[in-house]
Amino acid sequence: MSRVLILSKYADEYRRLVEAAGLPGMEELAAAASPSEALALGDDFDVVFGEPSLIRDVLARLLDLRWVQSIWTGVEPLLDPALRRDYLLTNARGVFGGLMSEYIFGYLLQHERRMFERYRAQQEQRWEASVTGTLRGKTLGLLGVGSIGAALAGTARHFGMTVRGYTRASESCPDVNAYYHGSRLLDFATGLDYLVNVLPNTQETRRIVDASLLGRLPTHAVFVNVGRGSAVDESALVTALRTGKLAGAVLDVFEQEPLPAGHVFWHTPNLLMTFHTSAPSFPGDLARLFIENYRRYADGRSPLHAVDFEKGY
């Protein structure tokens, strides 16, 4: 029998969705929107489902804890080496690929179609019929090809693009035309039309998008970051945009969020920012993942998408 704690800003909605599934072997299903509220409900939960940033603050008190299901993909708040690691941590994977595809290809198409420029023309009552670009035949480079990268590769192929993938070792996605690893990072980047970073935050990915990598992109290229802000050398990116060495950047994630007032990104030319909205956590999606994983847990099987605390993902 399990005692389950939902600890989330959207606790009530998640509880409703989980209750509706009529899961077996659940002795208790508690829902709290804050750590203090959670601890007032008890400390004998073996399963916790929610946001890592909230779960972090109850971790030390839950002596019976066996499994945590994160509703995020990134689980940084739980990776602090000072925190316990004697439980199974699973993250959200296979959930955000479609949403990320909508985001990435929305902005890629915005760029090809010059939507902002055409809108400005419209406001000036100017018939702006210059020929648009197309994604067909262009090359997309994916820094990281996990479940999100694989979804992006599928959409890129749908639109007739060529796809390169840079990964630690895996080569499992059939929609990637060519894989690159390790020291071949600069070969990977050379000549890309679009570079998309989907990498998690690890020691090896810090500042991976630096001046030398950006220097391999043609001046018409666009960089999109949906991985982590820490992957980018901010001053190298600003320099590339300001000097016209890069046509554009679309940034969803930042080292500090919300981005502080006065940050150089606010007034860097050809930089669009989207305020960490690329892949919203729709409760129905995450509840479905939790329900599937809970059934596995209740059956004595391993829940999917276990995080390796050392690797960080």
Add this chain to the structure above:
Amino acid sequence: MSRVLILSKYADEYRRLVEAAGLPGMEELAAAASPSEALALGDDFDVVFGEPSLIRDVLARLLDLRWVQSIWTGVEPLLDPALRRDYLLTNARGVFGGLMSEYIFGYLLQHERRMFERYRAQQEQRWEASVTGTLRGKTLGLLGVGSIGAALAGTARHFGMTVRGYTRASESCPDVNAYYHGSRLLDFATGLDYLVNVLPNTQETRRIVDASLLGRLPTHAVFVNVGRGSAVDESALVTALRTGKLAGAVLDVFEQEPLPAGHVFWHTPNLLMTFHTSAPSFPGDLARLFIENYRRYADGRSPLHAVDFEKGY
């Protein structure tokens, strides 16, 4: 042996592409950028490849004419009942589906992601992290399911949408979930999240998008027109947008192009216009179509995509 005239604004580029194919049985390959230039080259051509608007002006003079390949999909300039019809007219089909998909889904994603609103927030240095919409689970209605509509249906399915198709009779596209015909137009429109018009200009499609059809759309719906401007009752559309009965419109085509100065569309709220740029005629695509059809013609087979002068497409 054939005598081929290329009559196009891009005549030189088309000639280069066609020459490179080394087609059999071509006695002459002439290229002209205007009707007068064309007639100076002779009047004994049996094959003409180019823009209908230019071909119209040489039609009466080409006594040996047997086949015209249009580089457009719409062939209105050649449909005037006063013009001869004693030749085979083929139009451009199967060429623009991918480009139209990029256009339509670019603007649909722009709407879901609120790109313009987020850009305004960025300019005001305001962190605008409100949750975005998604195409997944939404319903797209296609007015017309020819080769372009079929391509749009495929992309809609890729993004997890449901697709309705309104056609004269055909039900051949597997990516359309439900077909509607004839008097079921208002049923087709009821509750659509997105309505896209891809219909050619015919008597039956004039003003098909009128107040009663727009009245069946929910207030959050968006209408996109890539068919013909004549399909839309302009004042009904403007009223729907001004009164908030429709969330947005994206118009690529207009009854008069360029849109005249002072036209109400220039200052209608939530209306985006794209100046007939949705599916550019990339010479490589059209040359490939002509080359394929020429081989058929030279072999005595029928070129593909014959236009029915009565139907108009």
